[in-house]
Amino acid sequence: MPWARLHGVKDYLDLILVLEEFPKLHQTVNLVPSLILQLEDYSRGTALDRYMALTLTSAIDLTDEDKGFIFDHFFDAHHRTLIDPYYRYSELNMQKHDKGREWCFENWSVHDYSDLLAWHNLAWIDPIFREKDPEIAAWFEQGKGFSLEDRKKIIAKHREIIGQIIPQHKKMQDSGQLELMTTPYTHPILPLLADTDSGQVAIPEMQLPEKRFQYPQDIPCHLRKAKQMYVDRFGCQPKGLWPSEQSVSPAILPYVAQEKFNWLCSDESVLGWSVEHYFYRDETGNVCDPHRMYLPYRLETEYGDLAIVFRDHRLSDLIGFSYSGMEPRHAASDFLGHLQAISRSLVERQESKVTTLEDPWLVTIALDGENCWEYYHDDGLHFLRALYSQLSEVDDIELVTVSEFIEKFPPKEEIPAKNLHSGSWVDGSFSTWIGDPVKNKAWDLLTDARKIMAKHPEATEQSNPEAWEALYAAEGSDWCWWFGEGHSSSHGALFDELYREHLRGVYSALGEPIPDNLYEALDDHTKKGDRPPEGFIQPVINGDVDEEDWEKPDASKLAAQRELCTKRVRCNASTTVRIT
Numbered sequence: 001m002p003w004a005r006l007h008g009v010k011d012y013l014d015l016i017l018v019l020e021e022f023p024k025l026h027q028t029v030n031l032v033p034s035l036i037l038q039l040e041d042y043s044r045g046t047a048l049d050r051y052m053a054l055t056l057t058s059a060i061d062l063t064d065e066d067k068g069f070i071f072d073h074f075f076d077a078h079h080r081t082l083i084d085p086y087y088r089y090s091e092l093n094m095q096k097h098d099k100g101r102e103w104c105f106e107n108w109s110v111h112d113y114s115d116l117l118a119w120h121n122l123a124w125i126d127p128i129f130r131e132k133d134p135e136i137a138a139w140f141e142q143g144k145g146f147s148l149e150d151r152k153k154i155i156a157k158h159r160e161i162i163g164q165i166i167p168q169h170k171k172m173q174d175s176g177q178l179e180l181m182t183t184p185y186t187h188p189i190l191p192l193l194a195d196t197d198s199g200q201v202a203i204p205e206m207q208l209p210e211k212r213f214q215y216p217q218d219i220p221c222h223l224r225k226a227k228q229m230y231v232d233r234f235g236c237q238p239k240g241l242w243p244s245e246q247s248v249s250p251a252i253l254p255y256v257a258q259e260k261f262n263w264l265c266s267d268e269s270v271l272g273w274s275v276e277h278y279f280y281r282d283e284t285g286n287v288c289d290p291h292r293m294y295l296p297y298r299l300e301t302e303y304g305d306l307a308i309v310f311r312d313h314r315l316s317d318l319i320g321f322s323y324s325g326m327e328p329r330h331a332a333s334d335f336l337g338h339l340q341a342i343s344r345s346l347v348e349r350q351e352s353k354v355t356t357l358e359d360p361w362l363v364t365i366a367l368d369g370e371n372c373w374e375y376y377h378d379d380g381l382h383f384l385r386a387l388y389s390q391l392s393e394v395d396d397i398e399l400v401t402v403s404e405f406i407e408k409f410p411p412k413e414e415i416p417a418k419n420l421h422s423g424s425w426v427d428g429s430f431s432t433w434i435g436d437p438v439k440n441k442a443w444d445l446l447t448d449a450r451k452i453m454a455k456h457p458e459a460t461e462q463s464n465p466e467a468w469e470a471l472y473a474a475e476g477s478d479w480c481w482w483f484g485e486g487h488s489s490s491h492g493a494l495f496d497e498l499y500r501e502h503l504r505g506v507y508s509a510l511g512e513p514i515p516d517n518l519y520e521a522l523d524d525h526t527k528k529g530d531r532p533p534e535g536f537i538q539p540v541i542n543g544d545v546d547e548e549d550w551e552k553p554d555a556s557k558l559a560a561q562r563e564l565c566t567k568r569v570r571c572n573a574s575t576t577v578r579i580t
Helices: 003-010 014-020 033-044 050-055 064-073 087-099 101-107 110-122 127-132 134-142 148-163 165-175 190-194 196-202 218-234 250-258 268-275 313-325 328-348 371-375 377-392 402-408 437-454 465-474 478-482 492-510
Strands: 027-031 178-181 263-267 297-301 304-311 361-368 397-400 571-579
Touching: 003 033, 003 148, 014 027, 014 127, 014 165, 014 377, 027 033, 027 165, 033 148, 033 165, 033 218, 050 064, 050 110, 050 148, 064 101, 064 110, 087 101, 087 110, 110 134, 110 148, 127 134, 127 377, 134 148, 148 165, 165 178, 165 218, 178 402, 190 196, 190 218, 190 250, 218 250, 218 465, 250 297, 250 304, 263 268, 263 402, 268 304, 304 313, 304 361, 304 402, 313 328, 313 361, 313 371, 313 377, 328 361, 328 377, 328 397, 328 571, 361 371, 361 402, 371 377, 397 402, 437 465, 437 478, 437 492, 465 492, 478 492
Parallel strands: 027 178, 263 304
Antiparallel strands: 027 571, 297 304, 361 571, 397 571
């Protein structure tokens, strides 16, 4: 799959390059270890996804199967921001939708295919690199007539950009402008590794897998491997942990503390359940009880205290889902207005008559560092510059890293560890990863493989790394994100196969017979039918029919649906704002 590479040239470097233009501002960024490994493979030239292989193939040599794959997948992008702005790419996309598959197969020339191969890779290059690199700017100016040699140079540029990601993060960490944090090795849901029964904490009626997965001993393995990768690349110990999908539970805390992490983050829904308080919001969307959300909390464990911060879900979602549809300066002003309103609300709660805050408060905004920017024009470049510019000009709001704040202002309020809610950022539950029949079936297969692993105590990470790497890969959260209800992808069958391939790898590495059910698909990926809404829609009312505007409603009410496959969490951005 190409998503680590494409997001690598579009999303993993530009945010911090823009931040570097505003040295007063500090920020926290999380890089998932499994992402780092993929990026390093690409930068070394040892990774080759199918999309890249086709890009590096002469258009004359493309087979009918190749052309079918290109037709189906080389427009996988949000067309308003990544296709429509470029005349040649848009022209080919219009032919696909207006003329149809058969017409394109009969009429597209080798030059059309060559241009499509080029544009699929060009469009994902972040606009900031057009400003900095004349060669990239020249390709966008050229527009069409791309040769195989051009495409080879574009892919080489991808590798060059990806090769800058880790060094640039380290440089800005060493300068003090960034705090880098980590995530468990392959992005597993730690509470579910500890015990799949934790799914019923938020949803007591949840239907659990037939076989209980309960291997908390895998948690320190994921944490240690993540820490070692961090130390090897960034030269120091990470202080913060971003639990995958902000998923936490009491069971994981001792392991996090034992590995000497100082703090971790989660979502406001988890905070609400933990302190038994519902966070009402006023007519402008701001929290009515800011004094309960905008501060770090202490969690006491037998291995030492941890600090935990909880993100403002709505402020994070404004950046993730709403501001892409606004003029950048207005969106930045709206965001700043919310922060100022939070400050005024906190001042009003002070017993004294002082009109400024007596104590500093911490507002945490945390979200994917990749997926939202696809919906911003120019990948959010103008919004980020407007936001950072406005934040640089105010005196009572300061962008800080989480560690900068908690080291200066240690947590005063405590959440008893046993009271910490077991949940994630998604509705405060784990229902995205467990509880659905297909997801549960995947967990049962994982449990079987883990039990086989337990029967081989001689198979350590040192003596049989292949078995453990296959297991760790299968324990990652992205598989069950896509399985069953809730999310769909045109690559569902491939995800299904890859998951079972990792599980087969466990058996194979242990010399065990591979069960027949690991050769059987988890789901019928050809079926079409009703499914619930996936999210809000924002159709543009302009008289033009645009099927991508109608992607997410209930499928039972729409006859046609075009799916886009986007990669899930691989990089996260966390902005913590100190209000004084």
